Amino acid sequence: MFLSAYTLSYGNWTVIPSHWDRLFGEMRDNGFDAVDLSFSESEAMYSMRAIEQQIAKAHRHGLKVLLIPSRFAGRLAGAPFMSSPFICAHPEWVLPGHPGCGCLDVPEVVEASVKFIELIVKNFEIDGLILDEPKEAETPSSHPATVARYGHPGTAEDARCSMLEYLKALIETAKRLRPELSITIFNMPHTSPDFTARTAALPGIDYAGFDGTLCLQSYFHDRPFRVKPTVRQLWPRIQAEAEGKCGTFALLENMLIPSSEHAVYEAELEATLDEVHPDHLACYYYGHNNEDGEYIQKITMDAVRRLKSR
Secondary structure (H helix, E strand, O other), X not given: OEEEEEOOOOOOOOOXXXXXXXXXXXXXXXXXXEEEEEEEHHHHHXXXXXXXXXXXHHHHOOOEEEEEEEOHHHOOOOOOOOXXXXXXXXHHHEOOOOOOOEOOOOHHHHHHHHHHHHHHHHHOOOOEEEEEOOOXXXXXXXXXXXXXXXXXXXXXXXXXXXXXXXXXXXXXXXXHHOOOOEEEEEEOOOOOHHHHHHHHOOOOOOEEEEEEEOOOEOOOOXXXXXXXXXXXXXXXXXXXXXXXXXXXXXXXXXXXXXXXXXXXXXXXXXXXXXXXXXXXXXXXXXXXXXXXXXXXXXXXHHHHHHHHHO
16 A cells, blocks of 8 residues: 655645654654655645755655645646636636636647646656646636537536546646656546546556545534545445546545544544555645644544554
8 A cells, every 4th residue: 555645735835844754764764665755736836845855855765755736727736725727817718707727728728737747857856746626627618719619518427528528638647747646536526427437548547546534524614524435335336436547536625623623533543544544645734723733633643643553
């Protein structure tokens, strides 16, 4: 099992090198094989040197680095949660009804996204990419570019085809420049199995799957609720969709956890690690917005160490 630590823009603005050095050492000591670092359009302007230094430090601690091209064109997730500056500067390219989300039938949107992948792969000594939750993958488009392409306002199937072609272009670009890069993709659970199974079959994909919860979650002082299915609930789907195509992936959502869910989280985490065995497993390193971040970190890292010692 390949184990990676999701970090999502931790410190990419105010970067304290000694902190990163300590954290990468802790990740390695806890049994992680890689760290997952997000990289957005904003960081492409303000944090090129910072991310380069982080990658070098991670490698010195024996960690591989998987970069997450975040939020570009509003079509991928990752962090920080923000609109795409590129799309905001070109409102004529927006997917109708979805501000900040680019229409994938507009050639300039695809071209800019490919250039962003080229920027990452050419400049940084990374070991792989993670394509985090393709957004609006099945949302029909009435954009003039869509009508020109398909001869009518887009359908959900047209949207799926456009997104699959978009992802294929990103993957082909990365693999052309660095064939050895690993590429992981994970989708949103509510997206149709038709689409998600087709992403797992894209040439160049090494791991495919989903992220999932371990307990109820809350954003602040709201009543805890079920954000998405658990990892265990999604595991059969992950296996079925990846079978014969690529390796399996799962991301544990050890974040947004209120103290009232601690016992549930701990029990579900143990059950999940006993039953779910993806080829690439990830969890958040210090999952964000937990009511007691140190407690969740301890429970999670204790479980990770036990997992790696089996």
